[in-house]
Amino acid sequence: MPIADQIRPIRWQNDALELLDQRQLPAQEHYLRLQEVEAVAAAIRDMVVRGAPAIGITAAFGMALAARAIAGTADWRESLNRSAEVLKRARPTAVNLAWAVQQQLHNAGLCDDVTTASEALLRWAQELLAQDIRDNQRMGALGAEVLPPEGGILTHCNTGSLATGGYGTALGVIRAGIAAGRNWRIYADETRPWLQGARLTAWELQKDGIPFSLNVDGAAAHLMARGEIQAVIVGADRIAANGDTANKIGTYALAVLAHYHDIPFFVAAPVSTVDFAMPHGNGIVIEERPAEEVRQCGGRELTPAGVAVRNPAFDVTPAALIAAIITEKGVVRPPFLEGLAALGG
Numbered sequence: 001m002p003i004a005d006q007i008r009p010i011r012w013q014n015d016a017l018e019l020l021d022q023r024q025l026p027a028q029e030h031y032l033r034l035q036e037v038e039a040v041a042a043a044i045r046d047m048v049v050r051g052a053p054a055i056g057i058t059a060a061f062g063m064a065l066a067a068r069a070i071a072g073t074a075d076w077r078e079s080l081n082r083s084a085e086v087l088k089r090a091r092p093t094a095v096n097l098a099w100a101v102q103q104q105l106h107n108a109g110l111c112d113d114v115t116t117a118s119e120a121l122l123r124w125a126q127e128l129l130a131q132d133i134r135d136n137q138r139m140g141a142l143g144a145e146v147l148p149p150e151g152g153i154l155t156h157c158n159t160g161s162l163a164t165g166g167y168g169t170a171l172g173v174i175r176a177g178i179a180a181g182r183n184w185r186i187y188a189d190e191t192r193p194w195l196q197g198a199r200l201t202a203w204e205l206q207k208d209g210i211p212f213s214l215n216v217d218g219a220a221a222h223l224m225a226r227g228e229i230q231a232v233i234v235g236a237d238r239i240a241a242n243g244d245t246a247n248k249i250g251t252y253a254l255a256v257l258a259h260y261h262d263i264p265f266f267v268a269a270p271v272s273t274v275d276f277a278m279p280h281g282n283g284i285v286i287e288e289r290p291a292e293e294v295r296q297c298g299g300r301e302l303t304p305a306g307v308a309v310r311n312p313a314f315d316v317t318p319a320a321l322i323a324a325i326i327t328e329k330g331v332v333r334p335p336f337l338e339g340l341a342a343l344g345g
């Protein structure tokens with residue numbers, strides 16, 4: 001079994017939530033130990049843990065920690081609601097975060113007291129983590145059948161074990177296809193400014209012994225023009241009901257390039273990433289992150305002092321540019337509205 005898909009960036013151990021600090025990768029594999037909901041929200045905001053499914057799972061454990069800390073007070077439900085708001089404010093774009101928090105509030109609503117709620121929320125978070133891994137493996141198997149049987153596969157950001165409970169979404173499809181013997185050459189975008197590709201996807205693929213090459217984001221067009229890329233596959237942070245997809249900044253540009261070069265563009269994501277209450281992508285809130293992430297690299301200033309920065313962390317790819325959305329419940333092709341609704345809308 002490949003090593004990296006055994007990596008668990010999120011684990012419950014000795015009555016605490018332990019998170020692999022992804023800011024330290026690939027140099028250091030260091031886990032942070034968290035027991036307060038405010039620390040969990042800060043870890044999500046500061047990208048100790050990142051990736052839509054991973055931050056949803058983390059928030060689910062954050063709610064369990066919040067319930068454990070409340071024990072004994074009369075207004076425990078109000079206190080849990082306040083913790084829910086703290087977590088939801090951590091990052092706005094990935095629907096998985098708010099979805100998991102709302103699920104935990106629903107779970108608590110079924111409990112008569114905070115002790116019962118505390119136990120129920122921890123059980124649900126642990127099951128969400130286990131189910132995510134099973135779903136990713138199913139998604140991987142389905143996706144490996146959809147992508148071309150051979151050729152260059154380009155991916156963006158990190159969508160592997162580090163972005164999920166384990167195994168991965170788009171990177172899970174790549175893992176499954178390689179394991180099934182597909183003759184694929186993998187291309188990983190470095191993904192400025194946070195370098196999820198250069199630091200995290202490279203770390204995972206090297207651990208798994210999957211050959212790949214890393215490229216600067218601006219090289220994708222050249223590689224497509226030279227005929228080196230036969231498919232693009234990416235993850236998602238929020239998919240609108242019509243299939244418009246919010247994902248890491250740079251994804252939309254890849255989709256336009258793929259369309260121009262007649263290269264199929266695929267999205268891989270669990271059904272929990274579909275926001276059925278969002279009719280189309282222009283309503284998705286795009287997180288704007290700190291300017292320092294652009295001005296600095298590896299802790300070193302790259303620009304003159306005081307340079308103005310725009311740092312949107314995501315963009316939205318119109319459904320018309322997407323060949324298929326690969327989920328754990330099936331592969332949806334256009335028109336996405338009906339197909340996604342049939343999976344769970």
Ligand SMILES: CSC[C@H]1O[C@H](OP(=O)(O)O)[C@H](O)[C@@H]1O
Pocket residue numbers: 050051052053156157158159160163164168169170196234235236237247248249313
């Ligand atoms: C498996 S979905 C991962 C998804 O999350 C990433 O964003 P971030 O690293 O900022 O959390 C990126 O959009 C990936 O596609």
